[in-house]
Amino acid sequence: MSSTIRNPILIGMPAAGKSTVGVLLAKQLGVSFVDTDILIQTGQGCLLQEIIAEHGVAGFRAVEENYLLRVPPDCGVVATGGSAVYSQKAMSYLRSLGPVIYLCIGLAALKERLGSLDERGVLRTPGQSIDGLYAERSPLYEKYADITVCTDDVTPDRVVGVLLDQLRLVSG
Ligand SMILES: Nc1ncnc2c1ncn2[C@@H]1O[C@H](COP(=O)(O)OP(=O)(O)O)[C@@H](O)[C@H]1O
Numbered sequence: 325m326s327s328t329i330r331n332p333i334l335i336g337m338p339a340a341g342k343s344t345v346g347v348l349l350a351k352q353l354g355v356s357f358v359d360t361d362i363l364i365q366t367g368q369g370c371l372l373q374e375i376i377a378e379h380g381v382a383g384f385r386a387v388e389e390n391y392l393l394r395v396p397p398d399c400g401v402v403a404t405g406g407s408a409v410y411s412q413k414a415m416s417y418l419r420s421l422g423p424v425i426y427l428c429i430g431l432a433a434l435k436e437r438l439g440s441l442d443e444r445g446v447l448r449t450p451g452q453s454i455d456g457l458y459a460e461r462s463p464l465y466e467k468y469a470d471i472t473v474c475t476d477d478v479t480p481d482r483v484v485g486v487l488l489d490q491l492r493l494v495s496g
């Protein structure tokens with residue numbers, strides 16, 4: 325790794341930009357990039373939506389936890405799926421690998437970016453609204469965050485710039 329910054333772990337709501345920003349950040353740092361959604365899909369040999377359809381919300385969480393716990397220690401930047409924070413065990417493990425970065429987004433901007441929750445395969449209880457999901461998850465993202473960066477009205481490149489400044493501050 326080109327600096328003392330170890331394995332930044334990105335968390336946040338679906339469509340906050342974890343996958344988009346993660347790969348750009350990895351390129352800037354000269355390190356690898358892992359998207360845990362891709363780890364799950366390639367490991368299971370099917371799409372996330374298919375896992376959710378077959379095993380339900382609780383089943384998907386169990387599968388996801390298993391893959392999060394197997395993220396290798398020197399993996400570079402990690403983009404998690406939005407539901408990663410439901411596993412305290414997985415979050416404790418990921419926090420041991422590097423700083424956890426919460427990419428936050430306001431509810432209005434999220435609604436514009438997100439589109440259909442079902443098409444994106446977002447985990448939720450039947451009939452749960454975006455507002456309900458946002459209220460349920462925001463405290464979890466805040467609880468695990470070492471660094472929080474807001475992404476409303478900010479381009480992905482600019483988010484990476486802000487993040488690099490913050491990471492250098494915490495890494496000394
Ligand atoms: N900072 C940003 N500003 C505007 N659109 C963004 C930004 N970051 C990501 N996007 C767009 O939002 C969508 C979701 O991004 P993605 O990286 O897949 O989010 P996540 O991995 O958090 O679910 C994509 O269409 C992406 O191009």
Ligand SMILES: O=C(O)C1=C[C@@H](OP(=O)(O)O)[C@@H](O)[C@H](O)C1
Binds near residue numbers: 338361447
């Ligand atoms: O928030 C969620 O419930 C989910 C987010 C997805 O990842 P992104 O956050 O990258 O969209 C993916 O892990 C899965 O479809 C569940």
Ligand SMILES: [Mg+2]
Binds near residue numbers: 342
């Ligand atoms: Mg993603």
